[in-house]
Amino acid sequence: MKVLFDHDRLFEALPETLEKTGPNAGRMRWQIEEFIRVLGLLPVAMGRKEYFNAITGVFHLRNLLVDLLIEETGAPHRGGALHLNRLITADQKELLASLPPLTPTRGSVISAHLAYAAAYLPRAREMAERLGIEWPRRFELATWGHLKHQLEVEPPYSLRRP
Template structure:
């Protein structure tokens, strides 16, 4: 990030002059010494006792923007916190977080104090286990969306069909990010850099999404194969899948309605599965209650 130090110093000088500011903290990639010329500026203001975060946020916004009208302001607030996402000319992204928490920090925002009396910051956690519950939720979302594919195509609803493809693509990205718990403390624009190279190749090799039946089916087939590959080894291999009966039912439903054959976890292709020729009424029993659906 060009002139990052000057940018930090300029904003800290403006904010530290405001009444009611106990401390200013630097977060994000600048705090981690990982910034580049495209990084934004993440600052947290700790309010003094008795100062409302919303009021201090108003003053901070006025100080930072000065006479220049911001290009964009997004504001979110609660009783003890106010967040301002700003875009300043020419296109400088600044996130201002104002809190009355006197021990700020935590897993999502490693902080470095740049103004005020020393605070007792909450440290980020140490080693964090892979979020297997989150991975299971992504897999369940896949099954749900794939089950809707015959419905939207049967109605010739290409708008929703394309929307579903983008949803699946986003869930695949989310799944890849769950492998690295560190991404939970990063901004959205930094996370993709932490995806494993082999998974990035899978994501980028997915077919283009277009509003016609053939390419929508091709995308779903490739995305499902990517899901199986991503969960076949490594920490995500322990993630739970829906019960085997659910997966078999989904497979038969898609075969009969749209001609799409899905492989199941632990198989290399759909053709080798014993139920490939069976209809919905011919499926086996409930199978396992959970696990990987085998």
């Protein structure tokens, strides 16, 4: 690349490379809490038989999972939205491919929410520990209690801390 227009000589002030900043702890905390919040809305959609809207909820969970996977790799330059293949590892791609397909049925939607919870929450807990983020344990436990009471589902991973 060649600078064509820079009357204020801003290009000279730019560093050769950008420093690796790592994940943003505040944003990561928000993402974790958002994942738990969306997961906790599952009984609302099921009670209303809003299976199409519940699929939208799964897409939201998927986007949060993809964001977490990208953070795990520490990709310095993300590029556009259509560059996921170069941002995540082969194992992460396998994880995404293993998640259940979606159909607008009660069973499919519940299975998908549980599968995404199993894929996301343990990994997010590890990331939170690395970043020194306090895990929202009470929120997580309350959400699983609510899901058990409303839908008779159990967490698809251990809630016990290692």
